[in-house]
Amino acid sequence: MNPMKKYIVFIALCMVVLIGCTTLQPGADPLVVRTEQSLTVGKSAFDLAVIIDHSNRAMWRTNVPAFHEFCEWLRAPEVVPDLVTTLPRASAMLYSLNTIKKDYIMSKTSSNALYSALMTFESTMNQANSWLTIITNKL
Amino acid sequence: MSAILTLLPSIIGLIPTLTVGIEHLIAFIMSVRMATMQTKEWTQELEDQFLKALLDTTLQAAYQPDKKL
Numbered sequence: 155m156n157p158m159k160k161y162i163v164f165i166a167l168c169m170v171v172l173i174g175c176t177t178l179q180p181g182a183d184p185l186v187v188r189t190e191q192s193l194t195v196g197k198s199a200f201d202l203a204v205i206i207d208h209s210n211r212a213m214w215r216t217n218v219p220a221f222h223e224f225c226e227w228l229r230a231p232e233v234v235p236d237l238v239t240t241l242p243r244a245s246a247m248l249y250s251l252n253t254i255k256k257d258y259i260m261s262k263t264s265s266n267a268l269y270s271a272l273m274t275f276e277s278t279m280n281q282a283n284s285w286l287t288i289i290t291n292k293l
Numbered sequence: 294m295s296a297i298l299t300l301l302p303s304i305i306g307l308i309p310t311l312t313v314g315i316e317h318l319i320a321f322i323m324s325v326r327m328a329t330m331q332t333k334e335w336t337q338e339l340e341d342q343f344l345k346a347l348l349d350t351t352l353q354a355a356y357q358p359d360k361k362l
Contacts, residue, residue, distance in 0.1 A: 191331055193343065194348075201317060201320070245356070249347050
């Protein structure tokens with residue numbers, strides 16, 4: 155890793171570590187807050203992955219085909235039951251998790267269902283984050 | 294000197310890519326920061342903003358599959 159990358163990673167870690175996780179306000183549901191935290195980070199991770207891939211699709215397709223395929227998987231249109239239109243898979247996953255969260259808030263579904271959906275979503279988000287780590291080291 | 298001049302177009306060509314990457318890397322870091330600072334559920338305004346951002350992805354070029362470009 156070159157000194158500039160080390161510097162950027164150091165700043166990023168400082169920003170995350172020094173701030174730390176704040177305490178929840180009384181009455182806030184930890185499962186809902188955790189879901190919303192994952193939705194926030196997941197949206198940015200998917201955005202960053204597809205935007206980096208889009209900046210030079212031909213290069214990524216040739217040099218890191220697995221990363222490009224992952225981005226294409228995120229872009230594949232998916233039908234969302236609540237909407238009349240399709241969304242890219244990345245957005246459809248975020249939308250679905252948010253819908254389950256809202257159902258849980260309105261007591262239409264159990265905490266187990268929300269937790270399962272959250273874990274499934276986080277596995278995809280972790281995959282995106284792993285790709286971001288790999289490709290930023292390839293640049 | 295001539296080697297630098299030969300590489301110059303490639304270096305200039307990389308600048309937009311780096312700019313795109315760094316801008317969104319900062320956005321990603323800021324989202325992690327925002328998530329760690331969250332202390333309560335989203336307000337209706339934040340919820341609406343989030344849903345609008347999801348619907349907007351259908352129009353973004355970066356989210357179009359190769360077949361559609």
